Amino acid sequence: MRYSEDHKAQTRQRIVEEAARRFRRDGVSATSVPTLMKALNLTHGGFYAHFTSKDELVDEALRHCATELDAVTPTRLGGDQPLETFIRRYLSKTHRAEPAKGCVFPTISAELGRRGQASPVTDETVSQRLDQISDHIDSDRDAALVLSAMVGALLLSRSVVDPQLSDRLLDETRASLLRLIGAERPET
Numbered sequence: 113m114r115y116s117e118d119h120k121a122q123t124r125q126r127i128v129e130e131a132a133r134r135f136r137r138d139g140v141s142a143t144s145v146p147t148l149m150k151a152l153n154l155t156h157g158g159f160y161a162h163f164t165s166k167d168e169l170v171d172e173a174l175r176h177c178a179t180e181l182d183a184v185t186p187t188r189l190g191g192d193q194p195l196e197t198f199i200r201r202y203l204s205k206t207h208r209a210e211p212a213k214g215c216v217f218p219t220i221s222a223e224l225g226r227r228g229q230a231s232p233v234t235d236e237t238v239s240q241r242l243d244q245i246s247d248h249i250d251s252d253r254d255a256a257l258v259l260s261a262m263v264g265a266l267l268l269s270r271s272v273v274d275p276q277l278s279d280r281l282l283d284e285t286r287a288s289l290l291r292l293i294g295a296e297r298p299e300t
Contacts, residue, residue, distance in 0.1 A: 124162045126152055132173040132180075136219040137212035140170055141227075170224070174233040177216035181237065195248035195258075196295040202262045203286040208269050208278065218267035249293055258292070261285050 130152055134143045145166055146156040163169045191197060201207065207214050221234045238259070245255040265285035269278040 120161070123154070123158075127154070127159070127162055127169070128172045128176050131169050132176045133212045135170070135173050136177065136214065136216060139223050140166075140220060141223065145169075167229075170220070170229075171231060171233060174216060174220060174231055174237075177220065178233055178237040178240075181215065182240070193295060195245060195293055196290060198245075199258070199262065199286060199289050199293070199295075203265055203282045203289075205279070205282065208266060208282060211270060215263070215266065217263040218270065222267060254292060258289055261289055 127148070131143065131148055134148060134151075145159050149156050149159050159169075163172070202215070211219055216237070217234075221231070224231055224234070241259055242252070242255045245258050246252050249255050249258065262285070265281050269281040272278050272281070
């Protein structure tokens with residue numbers, strides 16, 4: 113049975129969305145194509161009707177994650193205290209607890225970098241975030257520091273067993289970054 117192009121596009125999008133979620137939650141290496149396809153009630157062989165390789169899917173998943181990030185970041189960098197709000201939300205217990213829905217940098221991008229498989233999609237996304245942060249801070253160098261500290265603290269907070277240590281990583285990094293940008297008021 114032949115499916116319409118619309119059906120094929122919808123199936124491809126479902127695969128990308130599920131892959132993005134699983135790659136952020138479990139990692140690229142830990143997510144096999146057969147497991148991914150089975151979760152979607154699709155056949156392993158059907159994967160190749162949509163993608164030439166898992167690497168192509170990884171790039172598409174990164175683009176999808178970047179698009180999701182684009183959809184929420186301008187909102188988070190708007191309002192009265194845009195950068196302060198962004199830092200507080202990024203370095204929150206909620207964000208730490210939801211890697212499958214969270215930022216791609218401490219998950220997929222970290223794994224790809226470790227494996228020596230950097231992606232131009234990551235370059236684009238990092239550059240966009242740095243530009244957005246730079247719009248709200250005095251120094252471009254500080255923008256790189258803010259982004260790097262947030263990603264590093266989130267990554268480390270997810271990797272430790274001790275909940276107090278995990279909270280400390282988030283809390284102290286958040287407090288330091290808020291001091292750096294001149295937003296030292298207590299959390300609400």
